[in-house]
């Protein structure tokens with residue numbers, strides 16, 4: 001067989017729900033020569049990675065490491081390590097990712113108690129309290145911090161306290177929130193938390209940072225049965241990350257180099273300035289969209305900085321606009337999912353992609369494309385409004 005031509009990716013501005021654009025330093029790290037996964041130099045990199053992840057998660061948890069697969073594996077790892085058949089779990093569902101958690105809970109053979117809210121809205125703590133009252137012995141309360149499918153930003157502290165009050169573990173999806181807005185694992189009493197590399201950490205997809213509190217580790221230790229997943233069994237993965245360095249699976253070495261560099265970039269910038277950057281760019285995008293009659297679809301007061309769910313104006317062809325942004329401007333934005341399909345666009349401003357340049361590019365492209373799609377705009381209105389928002393800070 002003749003080999004196909006070399007792959008030459010088109011240049012893209014990645015403003016979808018992930019992956020986000022990757023810093024050149026991280027791309028260079030991917031090309032670093034390989035060492036063995038038990039090489040002393042690699043073991044040192046693992047220790048530094050853990051220390052940096054502890055800082056980014058704002059935790060002292062000893063069990064903090066990246067799972068060797070994308071964010072979904074972090075989700076699955078949390079549930080399969082904490083739940084056993086017959087356990088009860090409360091899962092909050094207001095979008096795609098809560099639904100996935102519920103699916104995994106059932107696959108674990110646990111009893112599922114759902115707490116639901118309409119897509120785009122946040123979960124009401126009173127509904128969690130009511131669900132807990134219906135449980136005999138709830139083991140886990142699970143929730144998504146940043147619902148990437150809807151743009152809703154879930155407050156966590158009150159729900160965390162409800163979980164703690166009944167002795168349940170508090171499990172949080174921070175895939176899109178980590179490094180884009182505050183995530184305070186220890187302060188918010190989160191027992192199990194996972195993220196992904198390709199959202200606000202701006203690393204290619206492939207690793208899922210995870211952290212377990214001492215309480216969660218205790219539950220893991222006291223399991224009656226082995227963890228159902230061999231690959232995601234944290235007792236064995238931890239043995240490789242701990243003093244013993246017992247081989248479990250070969251670490252994805254190049255991805256670890258990339259995450260190490262991505263975390264160094266986060267620390268160089270500082271967590272708080274990084275969150276502030278995400279806030280400023282969101283405010284400017286929102287002001288620009290508003291000036292051309294495009295509103296944010298998620299609940300007012302709970303709109304994510306890093307994922308903007310934008311209502312598509314009546315009569316505008318969702319897919320045609322996204323196609324033109326991609327083909328003519330090299331800009332990728334996301335489509336709506338589930339009940340929001342055809343009703344929203346998802347404009348991500350995550351990590352490296354969260355910049356004034358991104359905001360002006362996408363607003364300009366929309367100003368150009370929307371009139372021909374049937375939604376008239378005042379040329380330059382969005383750009384001026386964004387500029388004014390930046391001037392106000």
Ligand SMILES: *Cc1c(COP(=O)(O)O)cnc(C)c1O
Pocket residue numbers: 018070071072073075097144146147148149173175176196198205
């Ligand atoms: C992207 C995402 C995931 C899944 O991560 P993958 O890297 O696609 O496996 C899970 N939860 C949320 C909230 C996400 O945004």
